[in-house]
Amino acid sequence: MTVKKMKNTIKAIGIDVGGTHIRWALVSREGEVLRQDILCHREENRDFQSVHRLSKEFSLLLREQPDVRGIGIGLPGSIDPKTGVLLKAPNLPSWVGTSISGIFQRQLGNSLTILTTNDANLYALGEGWQGAAQGVPHFLCVTLGTGVGGGLVLNGKLWEGKWDSVAEVGHMGVVVEGRPCACGRRGCLEAYVSCSAFVEQAREILEWEGASPALRRFFSESFMPGSKELAQLAETKEAPEIQELLSNMGKYLGIALGGIVNLLGLEAVVIGGGLSGSFHLFKDGLVKHLKEQVFSEKAQNVAILKAALGQFAGPIGGAKWVFDHFGGLD
Ligand SMILES: [Zn+2]
Numbered sequence: 001m002t003v004k005k006m007k008n009t010i011k012a013i014g015i016d017v018g019g020t021h022i023r024w025a026l027v028s029r030e031g032e033v034l035r036q037d038i039l040c041h042r043e044e045n046r047d048f049q050s051v052h053r054l055s056k057e058f059s060l061l062l063r064e065q066p067d068v069r070g071i072g073i074g075l076p077g078s079i080d081p082k083t084g085v086l087l088k089a090p091n092l093p094s095w096v097g098t099s100i101s102g103i104f105q106r107q108l109g110n111s112l113t114i115l116t117t118n119d120a121n122l123y124a125l126g127e128g129w130q131g132a133a134q135g136v137p138h139f140l141c142v143t144l145g146t147g148v149g150g151g152l153v154l155n156g157k158l159w160e161g162k163w164d165s166v167a168e169v170g171h172m173g174v175v176v177e178g179r180p181c182a183c184g185r186r187g188c189l190e191a192y193v194s195c196s197a198f199v200e201q202a203r204e205i206l207e208w209e210g211a212s213p214a215l216r217r218f219f220s221e222s223f224m225p226g227s228k229e230l231a232q233l234a235e236t237k238e239a240p241e242i243q244e245l246l247s248n249m250g251k252y253l254g255i256a257l258g259g260i261v262n263l264l265g266l267e268a269v270v271i272g273g274g275l276s277g278s279f280h281l282f283k284d285g286l287v288k289h290l291k292e293q294v295f296s297e298k299a300q301n302v303a304i305l306k307a308a309l310g311q312f313a314g315p316i317g318g319a320k321w322v323f324d325h326f327g328g329l330d
Pocket of ligand 1: 170181
């Protein structure tokens with residue numbers, strides 16, 4: 001845990017729940033991260049031990065920090081905005097039907113404001129407040145992780161739409177009758193450009209007769225081959241099919257994002273999540289295909305940015321979500 005010197009100012013807690021880790025941060029109204037931590041969790045146990053553990057920790061923190069105004073939680077799926085119940089989460093299936101905010105509320109009391117939204121929404125708020133899209137009024141943030149998420153900011157405000165999910169870029173269809181997606185449909189963007197899709201597609205290449213020796217070696221020698229390790233292999237240029245795969249992933253992203261830019265006239269698209277560490281390996285394909293899709297000549301200038309806040313973008317955005325809820329809190 002990182003601890004910084006506390007200032008006497010209004011604060012909020014942001015939490016980002018992923019499939020394997022929970023990240024949280026205590027953030028000041030000025031955007032300074034005062035504490036941050038990461039917990040591993042095993043979602044399939046369905047006993048919410050990690051959430052109970054965090055509740056206890058926050059209970060002590062709130063006694064020490066009475067000026068914490070609330071908690072903003074990001075979950076990887078669609079959420080009932082009134083109850084906080086997770087309705088659909090292909091990458092956190094065993095938590096569906098539970099209100100995580102309800103667990104915190106029971107432990108911490110009803111007077112504390114606890115808000116829940118989609119994790120990519122918080123990621124976008126974080127990047128817009130303190131990260132790559134500071135000062136940009138209209139932008140989309142796309143997170144390339146286990147799944148693919150999207151958070152949309154229009155006129156400087158998070159676009160929440162009418163229903164229980166919005167900006168689900170990962171489930172935009174890019175290929176008719178294409179690869180199966182975790183959501184049960186076929187041909188979604190997520191089935192091509194998520195971290196898991198990257199590793200899956202690379203494994204399929206192994207079945208080709210002409211697969212490079214470097215790729216065969218990679219899968220036979222790696223203990224737990226993941227997207228990060230695979231991207232490192234691409235850096236060596238010893239497995240040209242992986243470089244081609246990344247360029248193809250850039251193509252699908254570019255096609256999807258070009259359509260969104262045409263629709264909304266965005267000024268920037270921020271690429272975040274685990275795979276954004278390999279941004280330089282698929283950026284060219286992305287930009288090329290995005291620009292081919294974009295109708296307006298002026299919109300060719302849309303900025304394609306790598307996220308700047310790293311793995312704590314979500315928690316920072318969670319705190320911003322709380323501050324926004326209170327309309328500034330000055
Ligand atoms: Zn899907």
